[in-house]
Amino acid sequence: EAQVTQNPRYLITVTGKKLTVTCSQNMNHEYMSWYRQDPGLGLRQIYYSMNVEVTDKGDVPEGYKVSRKEKRNFPLILESPSPNQTSLYFCASRWGGTGGYNEQFFGPGTRLTVL
Amino acid sequence: GENVEQHPSTLSVQEGDSAVIKCTYSDSASNYFPWYKQELGKRPQLIIDIRSNVGEKKDQRIAVTLNKTAKHFSLHITETQPEDSAVYFCAPRDNQGGKLIFGQGTELSVKP
Numbered sequence: 001e002a003q004v005t006q007n008p009r010y011l012i013t014v015t016g017k018k019l020t021v022t023c024s025q026n027m028n029h030e031y032m033s034w035y036r037q038d039p040g041l042g043l044r045q046i047y048y049s050m051n052v053e054v055t056d057k058g059d060v061p062e063g064y065k066v067s068r069k070e071k072r073n074f075p076l077i078l079e080s081p082s083p084n085q086t087s088l089y090f091c092a093s094r095w096g097g098t099g100g101y102n103e104q105f106f107g108p109g110t111r112l113t114v115l
Numbered sequence: 116g117e118n119v120e121q122h123p124s125t126l127s128v129q130e131g132d133s134a135v136i137k138c139t140y141s142d143s144a145s146n147y148f149p150w151y152k153q154e155l156g157k158r159p160q161l162i163i164d165i166r167s168n169v170g171e172k173k174d175q176r177i178a179v180t181l182n183k184t185a186k187h188f189s190l191h192i193t194e195t196q197p198e199d200s201a202v203y204f205c206a207p208r209d210n211q212g213g214k215l216i217f218g219q220g221t222e223l224s225v226k227p
Contacts, residue, residue, distance in 0.1 A: 041219065
């Protein structure tokens with residue numbers, strides 16, 4: 001089944017404790033992206049990747065890191081989480097590294113709480 | 116920077132009525148115009164999209180219209196049903212499609 005998976009789905013952690021949220025897709029998509037969703041603010045892009053080893057900042061990259069060593073994986077790293085990073089996170093992928101009018105497929109979401 | 120605005124932010128209609136949501140964008144390079152639907156507790160999913168060489172596209176009860184000159188596109192839902200209740204997002208993008216800005220979302224409530 002074609003899908004985007006994220007782990008963990010739920011996470012409660014404490015300020016400053018490094019964490020990684022994994023994202024994997026099995027559709028051989030070039031493009032992958034991370035978003036956070038907060039009430040009243042919609043979906044805001046954190047980082048995106050057009051292909052392996054190519055990443056770039058979205059609208060709200062502060063406090064986050066990403067890497068794209070393999071085509072299928074795009075982990076989101078919070079080196080020192082803070083309470084303002086409490087949010088619902090979505091990973092997404094689509095076909096077409098540059099251009100391509102293709103829909104994004106979203107993962108199921110990761111609800112993160114930072115105490 | 117690029118700006119994307121959706122209106123209204125909330126919309127309540129009676130079952131069977133029509134609903135229209137408008138998305139206004141500022142980037143003149145935008146040439147792909149999708150609408151996503153997010154049901155409560157679920158992930159966003161594409162419901163309809165349009166490219167800039169087309170003015171209107173219809174898929175059963177939903178349609179998207181594009182006015183590229185005025186830089187806006189709209190989602191039209193006819194004969195609304197309770198299962199149309201969700202948050203709808205627009206996300207116009209250009210040919211590169213790297214950096215993306217979503218509209219802030221429209222919460223549609225369809226009352227039986």
